[in-house]
Amino acid sequence: MSVQKKTTQQAPSRAWEDYLKTIYKLEKPNSNEEKGVQTKDVAERLSISQASVTNMLKKLADEDYLKYEPYYGVSLTESGRMIAMKMVRNHRILETYLVERLGYSWDEVDEEAETLEHFLSDKLVERMWNDLGQPTHDPHGSPIPNVNGVITPNQALNPLAETAINQAVTLQRIKNRSPQELRYLASIGMHIGAKIVIKNQAPFNGPLLIEVDDAQFHALDYRMALALFVATPEA
Known part of the structure; x- marks a missing residue:
């Protein structure tokens, strides 16, 4: 007996949107791994039990928002990816608007954007984006997808941890840091575009001694x- 393919999809709920965005963030498109995103990783990121995550992934697979195989993991379908990228775009435009127009600091915006991103109309998002001057990156340096869910490739970035001693680099992006960590970074003068030089590092992946903007040293x-992604200034 042939199985009839679903022809219509249920509109995604807020919970579904959160799952799809989380799976997108956990994907490793440039990795050589043959497995998809693992259930345990989704559960850890969302602070939900693995059993609950498994049930939700099956529902999303039934709606053709993702492909789910128990031993492989999950991967987004085209429709699932479009929803995930819409949420990413909403989130990053919101963060930028909160900082640029409402005076929020970069450690305050994630929680606000997590709530508001689900309730914005496409019209409002575009008006906010245009009012901001059509930015390409949010306050943490993360790229903002265009209206079609596409992220324009940017210059190659490398983690600060992989930078050579005494090599001057500029901070371009901060990925997945807590508000407390962002506040610490701000307290030592860190900002997107900051000049950073590693002056020393303890062995066995120990702490780094860095200089920020030619000022005092910090641990x-x-x-x-x-999680700090940097670029080497062009000669």
Whole structure:
């Protein structure tokens, strides 16, 4: 007996949107791994039990928003990816608007945007984006997808942790840091575009001693340095 393919999809709920966006963020498109995003990783990121995540992934697969295989993991379908990218675009435009127009600091905007991103009309998002001057990146340096869900490739960035001692670099992006970590970075003068030089590092992936904008030196945890993406200034 042939199985008839679903021809219509149920409109995604807020919870579904959160799942699809989370799966997108957990994907590793440039990795050589043959597996998809794992259930345990989704559960950890959303702080939900694996059993609940499994049930939700099956529902999303039934609606053709993702492909789910128990031993492979999950991957987004075209329709699932479009929803995920819409949420990413809404979130990053909101963060930018909160900083540029309402005076929020970069450690305050994620929680606000997580709530508001689900309730914005396409018209309002575009008006906010145009009012901001059509920015390409949010306050943390993350690229803003265009209206079609496409991210324009940017210059190659590398983690600060992989930068050579005494090599001057500029901070271009901060990925997935907590409000407390963002506040610490701000307290030592860190900002997008900041000039950073690693002056020393403790062995065995120990703390780094860094200089920010030719000012005083500061200590930086190695794990945090992995989340700071930098570029080497052109000669």
